[in-house]
Amino acid sequence: MDKFIIHGGVPLQGHVNISGAKNAALPIIAASVLTEQPMKINNVPRLRDIYTISKILQHMGATCELDEATNCFHVHRNGMNRLEAPYELVKTMRASILFLGPMVARYHEARVSLPGGCAIGARPVNLHLDALRKMGVELDIVDGYIIARCEELRGAAISFDTVTVTGTENIMMAATLAKGKTVLKNAAKEPEVVDLARCLTSMGAHIEGAGTDTITIHGVEELRGTEYSVMPDRIEAGTFMAAAAITAGHVTLPIEVAQYLESVIIKLRDCDIRIECDDELIHIYGNGITCRDMATSPYPGFPTDMQAQYMALMCRGTGVSVIEETIFENRFMHVAELRRMGCDIEVQGSRAIVKGKPRLKGAPVMATDLRASASLVIAALAASGASEISRIYHLDRGYDHIEEKLSRLGAKIERVRE
Ligand SMILES: CC(=O)N[C@H]1[C@@H](OP(=O)(O)OP(=O)(O)OC[C@H]2O[C@@H](n3ccc(=O)[nH]c3=O)[C@H](O)[C@@H]2O)O[C@H](CO)[C@@H](O)[C@@H]1O
Numbered sequence: 417m418d419k420f421i422i423h424g425g426v427p428l429q430g431h432v433n434i435s436g437a438k439n440a441a442l443p444i445i446a447a448s449v450l451t452e453q454p455m456k457i458n459n460v461p462r463l464r465d466i467y468t469i470s471k472i473l474q475h476m477g478a479t480c481e482l483d484e485a486t487n488c489f490h491v492h493r494n495g496m497n498r499l500e501a502p503y504e505l506v507k508t509m510r511a512s513i514l515f516l517g518p519m520v521a522r523y524h525e526a527r528v529s530l531p532g533g534c535a536i537g538a539r540p541v542n543l544h545l546d547a548l549r550k551m552g553v554e555l556d557i558v559d560g561y562i563i564a565r566c567e568e569l570r571g572a573a574i575s576f577d578t579v580t581v582t583g584t585e586n587i588m589m590a591a592t593l594a595k596g597k598t599v600l601k602n603a604a605k606e607p608e609v610v611d612l613a614r615c616l617t618s619m620g621a622h623i624e625g626a627g628t629d630t631i632t633i634h635g636v637e638e639l640r641g642t643e644y645s646v647m648p649d650r651i652e653a654g655t656f657m658a659a660a661a662i663t664a665g666h667v668t669l670p671i672e673v674a675q676y677l678e679s680v681i682i683k684l685r686d687c688d689i690r691i692e693c694d695d696e697l698i699h700i701y702g703n704g705i706t707c708r709d710m711a712t713s714p715y716p717g718f719p720t721d722m723q724a725q726y727m728a729l730m731c732r733g734t735g736v737s738v739i740e741e742t743i744f745e746n747r748f749m750h751v752a753e754l755r756r757m758g759c760d761i762e763v764q765g766s767r768a769i770v771k772g773k774p775r776l777k778g779a780p781v782m783a784t785d786l787r788a789s790a791s792l793v794i795a796a797l798a799a800s801g802a803s804e805i806s807r808i809y810h811l812d813r814g815y816d817h818i819e820e821k822l823s824r825l826g827a828k829i830e831r832v833r834e
């Protein structure tokens with residue numbers, strides 16, 4: 417298992433390019449199941465989750481690969497001969513549930529293992545299943561697999577009890593080939609949902625309202641292949657912003673990510689971090705951090721996928737910050753590890769109370785999930801001495817060669833292969 421050794425205390429300086437978004441690339445690749453024609457998907461990040469989703473497609477009978485030199489994901493042939501997403505592949509990745517909607521839509525049957533992904537809460541898929549039932553799908557859970565079957569997929573009026581990102585994406589994809597109209601109420605407004613809708617539209621789907629809480633889909637007979645470029649990863653960008661701020665550095669990022677990061681930029685500015693935008697770049701200057709309270713919420717609120725990184729930042733701030741996690745019930749796994757670096761954090765239910773400290777100390781720590789791992793990297797970059805971060809396979813799920821990008825900014829970070 418690989419680990420990172422980080423010697424902290426170097427202010428990050430320079431420009432960082434942002435890769436394509438994991439949480440947009442994954443549903444867009446799953447959408448390729450909706451057509452028999454080839455797909456060319458550009459700006460796909462080199463991530464473990466992308467290799468996993470590629471293996472699932474291959475298991476089902478597609479021919480596909482990621483060209484690492486061009487970041488282009490090709491689906492050459494899309495005739496499925498095995499309508500199954502198996503446990504061995506699905507267990508590592510939440511997004512594998514995104515095959516359910518497209519498979520049922522195109523083939524009227526599917527067998528998908530209940531999904532894995534980050535261990536940050538129970539993460540049920542009841543809302544996906546309830547919506548599919550309303551569309552005429554019969555569903556059973558047998559030996560940990562969702563078995564789905566329908567004679568005809570029918571459009572329906574669906575109101576989600578909770579805002580669900582992959583739930584919205586799954587049902588939006590299914591509805592593109594359903595008979596008639598589907599209306600999704602209380603839909604997720606995340607930019608990745610909009611990116612998927614744009615890709616589906618370029619495949620010939622009729623979708624209105626993506627990016628609002630009501631999405632209307634008019635089913636069509638079939639979809640065609642397309643070429644599409646995935647949006648930039650707003651969470652990767654936010655992670656580098658936090659790294660720049662905590663190391664008192666000066667880092668620039670491409671301006672196009674700013675439109676997706678409004679809540680994060682507002683919050684960081686509220687913490688007295690200087691952020692300036694010009695026509696081409698976002699500049700982040702680390703000039704001291706004031707602790708401020710923060711609560712996560714669905715888009716356009718502060719993303720839960722940035723909560724751990726924000727907490728690392730608060731650990732080095734001045735004052736006290738109360739951080740409330742409102743989306744997932746168990747997303748404070750990083751707290752115990754941050755404490756090893758000297759952070760002062762107390763957890764009270766869904767709240768963490770962080771008392772900022774002028775100094776953190778390097779320590780051996782263990783990555784427990786994707787964003788928890790990112791928070792440990794951020795804290796280690798600011799800590800004195802060396803930190804050893806083990807189990808970084810979690811990071812490889814969601815960050816495209818993070819150590820190379822950080823090294824180019826001057827960080828002393830080394831991947832040790834064991
Ligand atoms: C691959 C991907 O895009 N992952 C993102 C997606 O995860 P994911 O789509 O799994 O997260 P959801 O938006 O579905 O989850 C939001 C909340 O709804 C609950 N819920 C969800 C579905 C359901 O059927 N029943 C139910 O109760 C969840 O347990 C959670 O408490 O959105 C999350 C919230 O922004 C992000 O943290 C993840 O990075």
Ligand SMILES: C=C(OP(=O)(O)O)C(=O)O
Pocket residue numbers: 439509510511532533534536721786787814
């Ligand atoms: C929780 C995340 O990923 P997943 O939903 O794929 O587990 C994440 O990207 O922070």
